[in-house]
Amino acid sequence: MFVYHGTTKNDASLIECNGFNNYQDKILEATRMVNDLGYGVYTYCDDDDSLxxxxxxxxxxxxxxxxxxSNKFCVLQISIEDSPEITYLDFDAPENLAKMEKIRKSLMYRARQLLESLKDSGAKRRNNIDGVLIELAFHGRxxxxxxxxxxxxxxxxxxGEISNFPNGRELVIRNTTTIKKIHAV
Structure with missing residues (x-):
């Protein structure tokens, strides 16, 4: 399976040579804001409807x-494992949306406390608490x-745009050992 990651040309060269850091369990020592779907390598992937x-x-x-x-950006094509042993959490599945609503209700107070302790960043200014909730749920099992x-x-x-309608499908790689190959396209 192929996914795509956009970055700078300089970072792309470093990633091609050294790979990505493993992001699992960063919530324990994190001082920066987590992104919307938790910690990991953010990529875009095909969607079922080819939209x-x-x-x-x-x-x-x-x-x-x-x-x-400048025009110094690069797109990396990442080949990742897609086998029965690989585990996914698909937040578009109705049962996972329902589970996330329960998590939101039970962990919101703790997530807000944690959000206050994180450093200011673009992610924090957006005030999207979903990633914090997701990481707390992973950490608390x-x-x-x-x-x-x-x-x-x-x-x-x-x-500056906001929308309730998606314009892509993201796949966050939490386990970087599932990455088989990385190359610029």
Missing amino acids: WNPKENAERYARAYRNKR TLKDVDYVIKKTFTDFNH
């Missing part, structure tokens, strides 16, 4: 967020940790 091109979304992300003042988290999402490629 969005994942490579184009990774490029749009890199242009919008990793391309400060309310959710079983998985290799990948997947969800249809809306990415603000134009700085």
Whole structure:
């Protein structure tokens, strides 16, 4: 299975040579804001309806967020394992949406406390507490940790837009040992 990650050309070179760091269990020592779907390597993947091109979304992300003042961005194609042993958490599945609503109700007070202790960043300014809730649920074993988290999402490629309708499907690689190959495209 192929997924796509948008970044700078410099970071892409480093990633191709050294791979990604493993992000599991960062919530315990984290001082920066977690992203919307928890810690991990954020990528775009195919969706079941072929509505969005994942490579184009990774490029749009890199242009919008990793391309400060130049055209020095890059898209990495990442080959990941897709076998019966691989575990997914698909937040588009109705049973997982219901589980997330229960998690929100039970962990919101703790998540808000944790949010206050994190350093200011673009992610924190968006005030999206979902990633904090997800990490607390993984840490407290309310959710079983998985290799990948997947969800249809809306990415603000134009700085300032918000929408209730997704414009891509993201796959977050929580277990970087499932990565088989990385190369620039």
